[in-house]
Amino acid sequence: MEETTISIKKHILKYGITLGILFVVYGVILYLTDNTTSKNQIFAVIRATILIGIIIYGIKVYKSANNGFLKLNEALKIGIGIALVGGIITIVWNSLLMNVIEPNMTDQIFDAQRKAMYEKDPNISQEQIKQSRALVEKINSPYIMSIIGIAWNLFSGFIISLIGGAIMQKNRDVF
Template identity: 45%
Template sequence: MEIQKTDSKGIIINYGVLLGILSVVLGVIMYVTNAYLNPSFYFSIVSFLIMVVVIVLGIRTYKIANQSYLSLTEALKLGLGIALVGGIIGAIWQLLLMMVIEPDYMMQMADMQREVMLERFPNMTDAQIDDAMAMNEKFSSPWIMMAIAIIGSLFFGFLISLVTGLIMKNKNPYEA
């Protein structure tokens, strides 16, 4: 008995776009509440939970459409695909925020980082703070931040899909 495999592209795109849209909505909420420069820990938790729910639902949808069969490889492929699409959409929002909506975003971020450094390390000299700020500036370009966001999305997508795949896997008895 041959079982037709479900095409994963549609599921990856649908759930990846859903993840991206929810990430953008959360980003807009952070912007409107003025939490975009120094977001609270709760925004990170909500963002992670959104990612978990969307990836698990995408993998579950695939498993149901595939007659309850799911391999770990398929789960990883789905989870990474969803995370990549969602990460790209989220990174585009971040780029739009930094370049169009808040063109002085990088300057605001640097000012905020300087204040945090002064609070945490009051004994630092101005030269030490300037050196630290110069180092931060090297890694704070919009393009590097966009790349880091996509890589982070892939990393967490891998972990989520690995755990989900290990829990949900069900080998097809008709496959060799």
Template identity: 40%
Template sequence: MELQKAKTGKFVLNYGLLLGIILVVVGVIMYVTNNHLEPHWSFMLLTFAIFVAVVIYGIKAFKTENGGFLSLGEAIKVAVGIGLIAAIIGGLWTILLSTVIEPDYMVQVEDIQREQMIERFPEMTDAQIDDALGMSAAFRSPWVNFALGLVMYMFFGLIIGLIGGLIMREKRPYDV
């Protein structure tokens, strides 16, 4: 009797959508509480904890539907896929926020960076601060942030999938 293997795509889509929606809700909460420009560390910790929990739960659900079996490759595939879907949804929220809801978002970010540089480096001249901010201007684009978010979430998915897969893996017995 041959066991049917579960498909990773269903879990990637379902848990990726779940994580993406949760990330948007956290983003909306940050916006409403005026923490979107300078987020408190607790929002970052909460976001990371939610990310880990949803990815691990997605891997566990895949293993359960797969007859209790899980390879390291399957765990990584599910985790990276969940990270990719969540990053796309979260990135779309960020683009919506920074181009439609708050069109001067990037200007506000630059102003905050300028204030922080003046506080941290009081010996810098205005020209030096302008040069430093000019170099970082390319990274303030919503599309660059979207791309960096994709890479970051897929990387975290890879790490969590690797760790979770090593802990939860269960090899399929060979058919005789």
């Protein structure tokens, strides 16, 4: 039986760019509806659904193009690669949003957190608020956000592709 080699890079780029574009479109929708700083869990669920859907679909298409065969390590490469490319595109969007389109985004995030802090504890001290502000500024710096975003995407891509690859794997017969 002749073994064909399908380009993993092609699938990673195609579906990674698709993932990045979908995340950017989703980010634009959140921005236009004034939900960028919202902590509503439904937004996280939608983002996770997009991530899972694109990674699993990318692995499935690769398996189909590879005559129905898929090794777990191929699934991991594809899933992590898609998550990495999509994450890089998302970081570019977030940097553009926070530095060009909406330069006071950190202030908006802090204001939302301060409001939540007051609702949780009306007697909160100014010192606690200042500490919280310093933490928000550190976490929302472009470098920290980029590192956290890429790390989260890679971790999520690994878990998703590990589970998806374990379910979809089918090795070629040795004989």
